[in-house]
Amino acid sequence: MDNxxxxxxxxxxxxxxxxxxxxxxxxxVVAAVMSSxxxxxxxxxxxxxxxxxIPADAQPYIPEGTIxxxxxxxxxxxxxxxxxxxxxxxxxxxxxxxxxxxxxxNPITKEGVVVTTEGVEVKNDAVPMSxxxxxxxxxxxxxxxxxxxxxxxxxxxxWVPNEISVKAGAPITLAITATDDFTHVLMFxxxxxxxxxxxxxxxxxRAITFNAPATAGxxxxxxDVPGHASRGEVGKMIVE
Ligand SMILES: [Cu+2]
Numbered sequence: 438m439d440n441x442x443x444x445x446x447x448x449x450x451x452x453x454x455x456x457x458x459x460x461x462x463x464x465x466v467v468a469a470v471m472s473s474x475x476x477x478x479x480x481x482x483x484x485x486x487x488x489x490x491i492p493a494d495a496q497p498y499i500p501e502g503t504i505x506x507x508x509x510x511x512x513x514x515x516x517x518x519x520x521x522x523x524x525x526x527x528x529x530x531x532x533x534x535x536x537x538x539x540x541x542x543n544p545i546t547k548e549g550v551v552v553t554t555e556g557v558e559v560k561n562d563a564v565p566m567s568x569x570x571x572x573x574x575x576x577x578x579x580x581x582x583x584x585x586x587x588x589x590x591x592x593x594x595x596w597v598p599n600e601i602s603v604k605a606g607a608p609i610t611l612a613i614t615a616t617d618d619f620t621h622v623l624m625f626x627x628x629x630x631x632x633x634x635x636x637x638x639x640x641x642x643r644a645i646t647f648n649a650p651a652t653a654g655x656x657x658x659x660x661d662v663p664g665h666a667s668r669g670e671v672g673k674m675i676v677e
Contacts, residue, residue, distance in 0.1 A: 501554055573635045589601070596672040622637075659672070
């Protein structure tokens with residue numbers, strides 16, 4: 438009798454242990470599913486809360502030279518602290534919550550306005566490379582570009598894609614990559630976009646951020662290197 442009871446007890450214990458394990462595994466699975474669902478919800482919430490067409494994948498704008506100036510403060514002591522404070526005060530309010538789509542491109546304010554590093558709205562019809570013009574970045578790695586950046590490849594066979602669509606007035610970033618052994622220069626035909634210019638050396642990628650025209654329509658662009666447009670390096674930006 439005793440033996441039978443002990444055996445019964447042993448098999449009951451096994452059943453409880455197995456049941457316990459099953460319940461623990463079930464709890465872990467449910468918790469994992471719940472947390473992944475929450476993660477999904479959070480990311481869509483973030484996209485929903487983005488305003489003024491600012492790219493959701495943009496990164497905070499860090500004023501140029503901020504890090505270097507801090508380093509100088511440390512080495513020169515008290516006097517440099519004053520310089521540091523001046524520099525901090527010199528950052529215009531509009532830049533404090535600004536973002537950039539690509540490091541080195543113009544900042545985008547929280548209202549979606551593309552500005553210079555002084556916080557002044559860029560002029561798309563300025564002289565290219567002048568202080569008020571949107572500026573092209575230094576060479577960047579194509580693989581570092583985020584999804585919201587419109588990527589254009591250029592070679593002797595033309596622009597790929599040769600037609601892009603953007604929203605009127607929205608801050609947009611174009612990245613140009615020369616995929617052959619030639620230099621290429623993106624320029625728009627319309628004088629209202631004369632400052633939106635990007636030049637790339639062979640196999641180089643550079644980007645530029647600017648506000649799309651407020652007026653809907655088709656804005657033709659071309660490669661400005663002599664002979665390139667006539668061999669087919671032309672395209673159009675459709676503003677909707
Ligand atoms: Cu070209």
